[in-house]
Amino acid sequence: MNARVVKALLKKDIALFTSNRFYLLITVVGLVFYIGIYFVLPAQLDEKLSLAMYAPVVPPAFTQLTEHQSVDVKFYSTEESLKQVVLKGDYQVAVALPANIMETWAAGGKPQITVYYASTAPSEINAAIVALVKELSYAQTGKALNFETTEEILGPDMLGNQIALRDRMRPLLAVFILLVEILTLASLIAVEIEQGTARALLVTPLRTSDLFIAKGLLGVGLAFGQSILFMALVGGFSHQPLIILTTLIIGSVMVVGTGFLLASLTRDVTAVTGWGMLILILFAVPGFGTVIPGLISDWARVIPSFYLTDTVSRVANYGAGWGDVGMNLAILAGFTALVIWAGMQTLRRRYQ
Amino acid sequence: MNLKRIWTLVKAEVFHGPKDVVLVMAVVMPILLALFVNLAFGDIFTDRAKLGIYDAGTSPLTAKLASVGSMTVKTYRSEADLRAAAANGALDMGIVLPSDFDAKLATGTVNLKAYVWGESLAKNRVVIPLALNDAIRELTGAALPVNIATMPLGDESSLPWSDRLLPLTVLIAVFYGGMMLPASSLIHEKQRRTLEALNVTPATVRDIFTAKGIIGAALAIIMGVLTLAISASFGGSPLALVLVLALGAVLAAEIGLLAGAFIKDMNTLFAFWKFGGLLLFGPAFIFMFPQIPAWIGYIFPTYYVIKPVTDLTVLGLSFGSVAIYVGILIVIVFVMGLAVMNIVKRLRTQALRLN
Numbered sequence: 001m002n003a004r005v006v007k008a009l010l011k012k013d014i015a016l017f018t019s020n021r022f023y024l025l026i027t028v029v030g031l032v033f034y035i036g037i038y039f040v041l042p043a044q045l046d047e048k049l050s051l052a053m054y055a056p057v058v059p060p061a062f063t064q065l066t067e068h069q070s071v072d073v074k075f076y077s078t079e080e081s082l083k084q085v086v087l088k089g090d091y092q093v094a095v096a097l098p099a100n101i102m103e104t105w106a107a108g109g110k111p112q113i114t115v116y117y118a119s120t121a122p123s124e125i126n127a128a129i130v131a132l133v134k135e136l137s138y139a140q141t142g143k144a145l146n147f148e149t150t151e152e153i154l155g156p157d158m159l160g161n162q163i164a165l166r167d168r169m170r171p172l173l174a175v176f177i178l179l180v181e182i183l184t185l186a187s188l189i190a191v192e193i194e195q196g197t198a199r200a201l202l203v204t205p206l207r208t209s210d211l212f213i214a215k216g217l218l219g220v221g222l223a224f225g226q227s228i229l230f231m232a233l234v235g236g237f238s239h240q241p242l243i244i245l246t247t248l249i250i251g252s253v254m255v256v257g258t259g260f261l262l263a264s265l266t267r268d269v270t271a272v273t274g275w276g277m278l279i280l281i282l283f284a285v286p287g288f289g290t291v292i293p294g295l296i297s298d299w300a301r302v303i304p305s306f307y308l309t310d311t312v313s314r315v316a317n318y319g320a321g322w323g324d325v326g327m328n329l330a331i332l333a334g335f336t337a338l339v340i341w342a343g344m345q346t347l348r349r350r351y352q
Numbered sequence: 353m354n355l356k357r358i359w360t361l362v363k364a365e366v367f368h369g370p371k372d373v374v375l376v377m378a379v380v381m382p383i384l385l386a387l388f389v390n391l392a393f394g395d396i397f398t399d400r401a402k403l404g405i406y407d408a409g410t411s412p413l414t415a416k417l418a419s420v421g422s423m424t425v426k427t428y429r430s431e432a433d434l435r436a437a438a439a440n441g442a443l444d445m446g447i448v449l450p451s452d453f454d455a456k457l458a459t460g461t462v463n464l465k466a467y468v469w470g471e472s473l474a475k476n477r478v479v480i481p482l483a484l485n486d487a488i489r490e491l492t493g494a495a496l497p498v499n500i501a502t503m504p505l506g507d508e509s510s511l512p513w514s515d516r517l518l519p520l521t522v523l524i525a526v527f528y529g530g531m532m533l534p535a536s537s538l539i540h541e542k543q544r545r546t547l548e549a550l551n552v553t554p555a556t557v558r559d560i561f562t563a564k565g566i567i568g569a570a571l572a573i574i575m576g577v578l579t580l581a582i583s584a585s586f587g588g589s590p591l592a593l594v595l596v597l598a599l600g601a602v603l604a605a606e607i608g609l610l611a612g613a614f615i616k617d618m619n620t621l622f623a624f625w626k627f628g629g630l631l632l633f634g635p636a637f638i639f640m641f642p643q644i645p646a647w648i649g650y651i652f653p654t655y656y657v658i659k660p661v662t663d664l665t666v667l668g669l670s671f672g673s674v675a676i677y678v679g680i681l682i683v684i685v686f687v688m689g690l691a692v693m694n695i696v697k698r699l700r701t702q703a704l705r706l707n
Contacts, residue, residue, distance in 0.1 A: 070474035127422035155470035293441025
């Protein structure tokens, strides 16, 4: 490797990248946009069932609600104020108990309970509160069910310590930042091939390996630099920073290899954008699995970016260690080696 | 303008025009997006609890639970499948009803096994047992000790995410093909100098622009209708819907023709699409997030396409309710048409060199 030549090429490529206002702009705006998305999303997850209640007399079974860790109840002094909090959107559902509820039950009657719900509330919220009121009424009148159940919690029990949506999105956004660089790198190479400057370069004493090293360094630098900045700003290095760094650097090299492959298999920048978008969408799919658990099943493992997203997610959100993600990293490194080799081979042919 | 020549140009464009990535993206992307939105977002982000059931016997409880409105219920063929689904988060809770479930229930005992996903929300862990209890009580014929009246407050209604995303999928379907196809076609012609060659023939620049606009608009209408078909969203006025889509398609083609006239190369066109896309798809975000003030939508021309489409499909309103938006859309299409005609005139008088 000729360090001077690589440095000169790198300088030229950086100049080419910064002179293309479009790519420069989407790189900067994109990064700001992803960081913005993260901070706009709520930091906490509201996992409790919230309801407002008007109860001049609170039956003993209903008082259990206030002690229940999964239910958040707030009492109001009048039925009118209860309606107002629903109309204002503070609560989606509210329950009004009659003043004579205990007397009615004692007399063997059926008291009238009113459930108010916001018309914008999903129907399941209303149905759940109605079921809750029914069950409390059964319990109050001594008709509790006799349960003989066994329960198994699968995975770590995150009750009270749920992962907020923005933290679930963190691996997706970090990986997306990496993936966009496939387009940037492939476009830069495609421009050189299209304009014939790549062949002109190879007439000089420059070796093809120097060309790949320069392009690779630029691609890795762009992808890795941005993803590190993003993860640092959104607290992605709070657990096992070394694993996250290792994963991101392997991911950056994978991006470079994919960029080489894409540039070598497409005719021009238009084709790079078109096919690159399809690759980007495909590679982004596993990220959606981390945002919405259960959305994608085991088939997503055939997409190489799964091992990148899954590793970042498990480490950043669940505190996984080297032993937990070792296999993921090995598969990711193997694929990266394959794709970088294939990319260099095909691109070498294209250059020559 | 000669209709016969336009038809010849349309045929030539369809059979011999560029079959490049723009065409592939215009056809593939909206279909993929519509399929994805419908498959993935059908019941995602609703906060609805997800219950899975493996019934080792034939308990009527399974059917009873399936009809409960407070959660999504899915049945499984084996306990292993149920457990796997609960483990990967596809379910909040999976319950196994043993073969003697009904026999034990007759003695007043509820006997079952439950798998709970560790990341299931606390409220879902409350909602599912409540719904289960409720269904069991109904099954056993227990008399409800209260009368419950439910009363909605407010006059708005909630929309599922699949409906909120419909404007975005329709806009992409109509505007990607409708705009990019005529624009890329014109740019190709300019780059290969075939536009000048065509101008030597009896075909006028107006004929060429009209032919390219027709192809873009036709593709946009087809993709718009296809997207709505995939989303099963035709509402009660399909003819009115097609009219709105047709106007939107013409608007997209007009923007495409203007872009094609001004832009020199494909890179700039894609850059224009990426940034102009924010303006075109702005209204879609207003439908996605009702918290954004609705008046912001009035600024965007595409609002007058997507508002009637949404009102006709998602809300099931009649054409009369959206006539005002359609009227404004017609005015926008007319003004854009005048702009295109002005460009055509300038191209004619400046020997096809506009820029």
